[in-house]
Amino acid sequence: MSTRCYQTPIRKSSVASSTLLSPTMASIADDRQLHRAAEREAAKVAPMFDMVSDAGGGGDDGKSEEDGSYCLIKGASHLSDRGFTRLPNRYVLPVSERPGDVSSRLKLPVVDLARLRDPCQRAAAIGTLDAACRDYGFFQASTPHRALLACICVVNHGVEREVIAGLLDVARRFFELPLPRRARYLSADVRAPVRYGTSFNQAKDAVLFWRDFLKLASCQPLHAAVASWPDEPADLREVTARYAMVNHQLFMEIMEAALEALGIACCRSLLRELKAGYSQIMLNCYPACPQPELTLGLPPHSDYCLFTLLLQDHVEGLQVMHQGRWLTVDPVPGSFVVNVGDHLEIYSNGRYKSKLHRVQVNLTRPRISAASFHSVPVERVIGPAAELVDEGNPRRYMDTDYATFLSFLASGEGKNKSFLQSRKIAC
Numbered sequence: 001m002s003t004r005c006y007q008t009p010i011r012k013s014s015v016a017s018s019t020l021l022s023p024t025m026a027s028i029a030d031d032r033q034l035h036r037a038a039e040r041e042a043a044k045v046a047p048m049f050d051m052v053s054d055a056g057g058g059g060d061d062g063k064s065e066e067d068g069s070y071c072l073i074k075g076a077s078h079l080s081d082r083g084f085t086r087l088p089n090r091y092v093l094p095v096s097e098r099p100g101d102v103s104s105r106l107k108l109p110v111v112d113l114a115r116l117r118d119p120c121q122r123a124a125a126i127g128t129l130d131a132a133c134r135d136y137g138f139f140q141a142s143t144p145h146r147a148l149l150a151c152i153c154v155v156n157h158g159v160e161r162e163v164i165a166g167l168l169d170v171a172r173r174f175f176e177l178p179l180p181r182r183a184r185y186l187s188a189d190v191r192a193p194v195r196y197g198t199s200f201n202q203a204k205d206a207v208l209f210w211r212d213f214l215k216l217a218s219c220q221p222l223h224a225a226v227a228s229w230p231d232e233p234a235d236l237r238e239v240t241a242r243y244a245m246v247n248h249q250l251f252m253e254i255m256e257a258a259l260e261a262l263g264i265a266c267c268r269s270l271l272r273e274l275k276a277g278y279s280q281i282m283l284n285c286y287p288a289c290p291q292p293e294l295t296l297g298l299p300p301h302s303d304y305c306l307f308t309l310l311l312q313d314h315v316e317g318l319q320v321m322h323q324g325r326w327l328t329v330d331p332v333p334g335s336f337v338v339n340v341g342d343h344l345e346i347y348s349n350g351r352y353k354s355k356l357h358r359v360q361v362n363l364t365r366p367r368i369s370a371a372s373f374h375s376v377p378v379e380r381v382i383g384p385a386a387e388l389v390d391e392g393n394p395r396r397y398m399d400t401d402y403a404t405f406l407s408f409l410a411s412g413e414g415k416n417k418s419f420l421q422s423r424k425i426a427c
């Protein structure tokens with residue numbers, strides 16, 4: 001996996017070309033337009049973020065009134081920075097939805113990409129992937145340093161290591177920017193390709209979740225998407241674009257293996273479509289939380305995609321529902337956690353299961369993660385693969401598309417596996 005193409009100019013349009021590293025006047029003009037649009041958007045949603053008041057109050061006794069209510073919707077980082085020692089009421093979950101005591105841990109099955117790339121070991125590695133997708137819906141793409149190394153030793157593995165560590169670092173620096181600079185990208189619109197926000201779906205959540213996020217659509221061609229990403233920290237676009245490329249290549253490789261495991265003979269056309277498919281990077285920040293036992297960073301949900309590739313720092317927090325119990329995933333720094341999304345459950349006609357997962361927060365350690373969601377192009381309808389439907393195994397899901405999902409999400413649903421449930425055909 002080479003990053004070399006980022007050193008060569010990328011055509012922006014037939015009249016103006018630019019590199020990601022040195023924008024031309026044309027891209028600067030584009031940026032100004034985008035900034036103006038972002039500012040207009042921020043102005044529209046600012047009242048929602050600034051003025052929402054928490055009827056129950058909930059700040060520290062020693063803090064000002066503003067701290068207790070007025071700034072609640074400014075997000076978790078803002079509250080954490082202000083040193084609250086009690087959780088504002090708007091974040092307090094009903095008892096039945098609180099994290100509870102999750103002491104059991106989960107060591108995810110490991111899919112070793114080096115074995116996947118070795119013709120002598122590929123079949124066995126595909127067997128492991130198949131079993132992991134059926135039983136867990138989650139697996140660990142093993143030792144990505146080693147895995148990526150196997151690919152990039154020809155190129156420059158030092159750069160690739162930098163790419164992975166660099167993404168978590170630039171994400172951390174983005175969330176450390178003063179709020180007004182992050183707020184340029186505020187949007188309550190789930191369809192916005194670039195969106196800074198808080199909670200799960202802050203426009204609809206009755207109880208807020210202890211997470212801030214930056215969503216970046218990273219569809220191909222990447223350079224078109226990158227121009228709309230935040231321009232600070234100054235290296236965010238470059239670092240994230242490099243990461244997005246490597247990540248997408250890794251997804252393609254895992255997807256090809258999954259199609260092989262599913263026995264999809266004619267997968268070439270789907271793989272071609274996926275090359276230009278929909279991708280989105282979600283940078284998540286879960287600040288230290290004054291009362292983590294009362295809230296969650298993210299509620300139980302499944303992902304709307306084929307596969308999610310998750311990069312997390314060394315702080316644990318991800319929990320997976322397995323055999324009716326929540327289990328905490330041991331973070332393996334630098335590795336990818338891969339999980340089956342709703343699209344793959346539908347496409348595999350239920351053979352692979354998208355898994356419920358959630359995020360628990362903690363008292364002392366902020367956590368950063370980057371989830372990359374990959375799927376078919378947005379306009380493409382997805383349904384069960386013909387090869388996986390027969391008399392003995394009838395079609396279990398209706399076709400669906402991205403627009404339907406977004407409408408569902410905008411309406412306020414989307415937690416648990418509610419969207420997937422809505423696509424199920426009663427057998």
Ligand SMILES: O=C(O)CCC(=O)C(=O)O
Nearest residue numbers: 282284312318359369371
């Ligand atoms: O932060 C994590 O570990 C999980 C993130 C996630 O589930 C999401 O962004 O949908």
